[in-house]
Amino acid sequence: MQSTQAAQIELDGVTHAYRLADGLLPVLENVSFGIQKFGFTAVVGPSGCGKSTLTRLIAGLIPPDAGEIRLAGEIVTSPRPTVGMAFQNPVMLEWRTVLGNIILPLEIVASSMPQAQREDRARELLELVSLQGFEDKRPSELSGGMRQRVSLCRALVHEPEVLILDEPFGALDAFTREDLWGIMHRLRRKKPFTCLLITHDLRESVFLSDDVIVLSDRPAKIQYSTSVDLGDERTLEDLYSSETTELLAVLRHQIEIAQRRAPAGNGAES
Ligand SMILES: Nc1ncnc2c1ncn2[C@@H]1O[C@H](COP(=O)(O)OP(=O)(O)OP(=O)(O)O)[C@@H](O)[C@H]1O
Numbered sequence: 226m227q228s229t230q231a232a233q234i235e236l237d238g239v240t241h242a243y244r245l246a247d248g249l250l251p252v253l254e255n256v257s258f259g260i261q262k263f264g265f266t267a268v269v270g271p272s273g274c275g276k277s278t279l280t281r282l283i284a285g286l287i288p289p290d291a292g293e294i295r296l297a298g299e300i301v302t303s304p305r306p307t308v309g310m311a312f313q314n315p316v317m318l319e320w321r322t323v324l325g326n327i328i329l330p331l332e333i334v335a336s337s338m339p340q341a342q343r344e345d346r347a348r349e350l351l352e353l354v355s356l357q358g359f360e361d362k363r364p365s366e367l368s369g370g371m372r373q374r375v376s377l378c379r380a381l382v383h384e385p386e387v388l389i390l391d392e393p394f395g396a397l398d399a400f401t402r403e404d405l406w407g408i409m410h411r412l413r414r415k416k417p418f419t420c421l422l423i424t425h426d427l428r429e430s431v432f433l434s435d436d437v438i439v440l441s442d443r444p445a446k447i448q449y450s451t452s453v454d455l456g457d458e459r460t461l462e463d464l465y466s467s468e469t470t471e472l473l474a475v476l477r478h479q480i481e482i483a484q485r486r487a488p489a490g491n492g493a494e495s
């Protein structure tokens with residue numbers, strides 16, 4: 226997980242502060258890590274430490290104050306069409322069908338692609354997330370889990386090299402969340418991408434990723450990182466093995482340390 230030239234996502238000494246009316250709010254401090262092509266890294270850390278800020282930086286939506294972010298070796302200075310994103314509460318256009326919402330990114334980044342080809346791509350993804358037959362539904366007709374599956378299809382429809390997920394399953398009940406984890410594995414096998422996942426759920430971080438990074442409280446630094454050696458064919462039962470239970474205990478302890486270190490009254494609250 227060290228930053229190398231071959232990594233698909235590389236952060237090198239990334240530092241960022243927000244400018245508030247009463248001064249600077251340092252959020253990220255000297256954050257460096259790399260994710261290899263088709264790798265999957267999860268980032269966990271205390272609420273308000275800077276995880277979403279990290280995703281906005283990697284997506285090129287805001288620039289770092291110091292340090293460098295590179296995607297496939299190129300410094301990120303603005304949003305890239307090679308990146309897909311999904312968030313906790315997906316925003317969908319109610320006046321469009323499920324299919325119409327999924328193909329939206331293609332209308333922007335692949336405007337010359339024939340409509341039939343766009344729709345074929347969307348249908349293929351809908352099948353992968355077990356939502357075939359829902360093409361013509363409106364977003365309001367979907368459950369939370371279904372919306373999130375549609376949101377994943379939309380994030381992947383333009384076949385991005387990099388997928389950034391910011392707590393995509395955070396609002397779902399435990400069973401639906403576990404279903405989505407299985408779907409993520411399936412998507413990853415069929416349509417490989419390099420992924421950065423932000424989550425509050427340690428089991429989720431372990432089940433889905435190759436590496437887990439624990440951020441300290443704000444200004445966030447990398448406090449701890451570990452690899453997850455569960456292989457590609459992992460099942461939910463693997464989460465109850467003695468090795469995984471031990472790993473989860475270590476991660477929980479690291480989160481406690483991160484929270485205990487929280488300095489009181491340090492700027493704006495999240
Ligand atoms: N646009 C902004 N302007 C000013 N301050 C901001 C802005 N966005 C976030 N912040 C502040 O930066 C800090 C980090 O916010 P961020 O959303 O990155 O945290 P987070 O780790 O994603 O939190 P959570 O786990 O609750 O989602 C918080 O103190 C937040 O109030």
Ligand SMILES: [Mg+2]
Pocket residue numbers: 276277278391
């Ligand atoms: Mg956040």
